[in-house]
Amino acid sequence: MADLALSISQVSKIFGGIRAVDGVSLEVSQGERRVMIGPNGAGKTTLFHCVSGAHRATSGSIRLFGEDITQLPEHERTLKGMGRTFQISSVFVDLTALENVQLAVLGIRSDKWAPWKRVGDAAGVNDRAMEKLELVGLGGKAHVGVKQMSYGERRQLELALALVNEPRLLLLDEPCAGLSPAERQRLFKLIQGLPRSLTMLMIEHDMDVALGLADRITVLHRGQVILEGGVEEVRVNPQVREVYFGQV
Ligand SMILES: Nc1ncnc2c1ncn2[C@@H]1O[C@H](COP(=O)(O)OP(=O)(O)OP(=O)(O)O)[C@@H](O)[C@H]1O
Ligand SMILES: [Mg+2]
Known part of the structure; x- marks a missing residue:
């Protein structure tokens, strides 16, 4: 239907x-x-x-x-x-929140590399990444390293990653x-x-x-x-x- x-x-x-x-x-x-x-x-x-x-x-x-x-x-x-989050955390812990979302915008995830995605202009990537971070309440944490983030904030970040492709x-x-x-x-x-x-x-x-x-x-x-x-x-x-x- x-x-x-x-x-x-x-x-x-x-x-x-x-x-x-x-x-x-x-x-x-x-x-x-x-x-x-x-x-x-x-x-x-x-x-x-x-x-x-x-x-x-x-x-x-x-x-x-x-x-x-x-x-x-x-x-x-x-x-x-289709977008998804994982039962087990799947973020890059050595990067900042923003860098994680930027990589997702570029089609690069910790679980795989997706070379079919065209690398867009840097400002566009940044804007899209920031928009998703703000959507999940992490706008103020963009430049914080994942290692410094609480487990709850990491979960919020994962939600941002799942939303990157506008599912x-x-x-x-x-x-x-x-x-x-x-x-x-x-x-x-x-x-x-x-x-x-x-x-x-x-x-x-x-x-x-x-x-x-x-x-x-x-x-x-x-x-x-x-x-x-x-x-x-x-x-x-x-x-x-x-x-x-x-x-x-
Ligand atoms: N890759 C796998 N190989 C073999 N068995 C598996 C695999 N993945 C899951 N199973 C088995 O399939 C069944 C369902 O597991 P699944 O992880 O889907 O359950 P779940 O409902 O998500 O449980 P939970 O609430 O604990 O997350 C279990 O018996 C599990 O051991
Ligand atoms: Mg399960």
């Missing part, structure tokens, strides 16, 4: 004998904020990798804004409007993990304040964050979607309470 940002159809990912993702179908509308929850090892990050192109799905298909991207490599998915779909893998309550609140507010036109699919363990941000919630368990629904519906569902909160 034309108004879908993301359509995942019967996607599985098998590692050796492990069905990490087992026949997942999921549709996210344009402009929607979807949160995915589920216990450790449920397959959330693996599904993200299949969507971003870091992993190739063993079977099934994935559409981004109506276009089949199942066979596309990761950088082409990025060019088609239309943003994948966030536990952006608030490991943060203090104050840092978590700050990052949560930043994410909440991003343009509503930006579709989000976010993995989040913190139920308060999930409930505060989500339009809808998908619950993954043992590689399968066990429930999808509105915030309240998911919160009170007995099966979710059992697998996710360990209580009934």
Whole structure:
């Protein structure tokens, strides 16, 4: 359907004998904020990798804004409007915040070099990098070395990196993990304040964050979607309470 940002159809990912993702179908509308929850090892990050192109799905298909991207490599998915942050930090720690974003603008990431990007004019690169830093509340920290930044600020920086290519779909893998309550609140507010036109699919363990941000919630368990629904519906569902909160 034309108004879908993301359509995942019967996607599985098998590692050796492990069905990490087992026949997942999921549709996210344009402009929607979807949160995915589920216990450790449920397959959330693996599904993200299949969507971003870091992993190739063993079977099934994935559409981004109506276009089949199942066979596309990761950088082409990025060019088609997908941005992502990582569960594990991926910034260059020896550089400043601004230098990290400048490199991302130029298509250079700590995990790969992307030579297809044309090197733009220096002032243009600088302006775009500063604009993204300001968007995530780091305008005043542009020239601070990453080593001097708090963990929360590094997470903000990663968000800036994910926004560099002006994505239309943003994948966030536990952006608030490991943060203090104050840092978590700050990052949560930043994410909440991003343009509503930006579709989000976010993995989040913190139920308060999930409930505060989500339009809808998908619950993954043992590689399968066990429930999808509105915030309240998911919160009170007995099966979710059992697998996710360990209580009934
Ligand atoms: N590269 C891999 N090779 C083999 N098995 C893997 C690989 N990546 C993930 N797995 C397995 O797939 C399953 C799902 O892992 P995944 O990281 O997707 O879970 P998750 O829901 O993101 O968990 P968490 O909440 O702990 O981040 C686990 O059993 C994990 O051990
Ligand atoms: Mg994970």
